[in-house]
Amino acid sequence: MYNPVFSLKNVWFSYLGRFPALSGVDIDIKSGQKVSIIGANGSGKSTLLHLLDGLIFADSGEVNFFGMKLGEESFNDNEFSIDFRRKVGFVFQNPDVQLFCPTVKEDIVFGPLQLGLPKNQIQSRLEKLVFTLGIRDLLERSPNQLSIGEKRKVALASTLIIGPDILILDEPTAGLDPLTTRHIIDLLIDENISGKTIITSTHDLHIVGEVSDIVYVFGADKKIARFGDADDILNDTHLLAANNLVHIHSHRHKDKIHIHPHAHLDHHTEEHQNEKR
């Protein structure tokens, strides 16, 4: 029987039993797929990803990992726990949370050390990652001293070094300059080509097309508003506007003020031309 990597059935979750964060979510994620989650602030994206990584557990409904139910009890089994943590890697939205060691190097090797990878393997993976991400100069520094972009790269390295089959990334490109964004997206695409499942949450519609075979749009009601092909979703301006994913821009042309939605997809010039009609 074929099992999806993750399969969620009618999942509900609330923080402290009071603050609802997911209200009935169904998702199936197949191995090797690129999936992205988009939605306004507070729509439950991070909560969903934490749930997939087994950091929190559903109040009701089912979360299955390769057909096996994920619950608090499953992680009491040490063998399963180590196996799961080796297979699933998570990059947190806030790199300050993820980088808790006093130096960058210690942070990067934290995961593989806990998971009992052999020392020489850790060393060789470290070398490789440090090279691809261009972070050699940062190794001996404290995460405190890094810029946001550098922190994100280090956070990514600290997850990639585990060598997970499934990569979950919570807004991996927030606050990055275009070139660094490009670099990280290329890296993710390479990982995907080598067979990894990539699950990303983002606000950045620019990257959605590249990092998704399937897009899930989360609504303010903390449910899936729609899901489907990246192209279909990105062309549905109504849907995007209804979910705070389109900026309303106002421009001054000569002495007239134009107000129009701006989906961050096309370049300004194209939209202006459309407007002139």
Next chain:
Amino acid sequence: MKRKSRNNGFVERSLSGVLSFLKNSLYAEEYASRRGFMQSLDQRIKTLSFILFIVAILLTKDILIVLALYLLCLFLAYISKIDLGFFLKRTWVFIPLFSLFIAFPALFSNFTPGEELFSFKAAGLALVITRPGVLSVLLFVLRVAAMVSFSVLLSITTRHFDLLKVLRIFGIPQAFVMIMGICYRYIYLFIGIIENTYFAIKSRVGTYMHYKKGQQVVGWNIAFLWVRSCRLNEEVYKAMLSRGYSGEPMVLDDFKVRWKDWLWLAFTGVTVICIIRFFR
């Protein structure tokens, strides 16, 4: 008007003063990351050798030996690319504090009887300064100076977290060292948050802020920080779990002992044994 602006200045100065003091004392990594002699040694060997020197200073009664060790320390500071002016300032701030006041009475015949050097009358008391008195005070002050200098040299040429790791060779549990490390990391983050909040408020209220308001801001900040720290605590724990933490942290032991370290240790050991053997 004048009073108010002085108040404002006080809040501002004390706040940024405290912040920069915290930052500097927590984070004096600048010297630790220079490429000098002390920085190139293995942390454990370095700590051990400094402890040996301090033992030698405590045991010898010869002023010249203590003076020689003090000069050695200055020389070590010099070859570790440490600005001597900075080093002397940093050490001599502490020395009078610890030594002169304690040692002062020992100058006088009442405490140290012996050959008279100098005598005078103060407040109806005849005070006699004795030669052994002067010598013992001199020895004491020099000892303190040398010990303080060695400790300061160790602390400024070693990353603070590495010093923590050295604790492990004295049998302090791994988990404890790790928690200290995490605290160390986040205290700094919090200092940054306070600083930024303060700047944000300042940019909105302008440079003028009544001191009452200033106090409120500080109070509010601390409350805010508390909430932040609880939330952070939870999130950091998740981040550790996510990367396979299961209650017993594993840490990379990247101490490296090379022939240079053994040579240095041998030099220290021989020197200290000679001092203890011949100059006690």
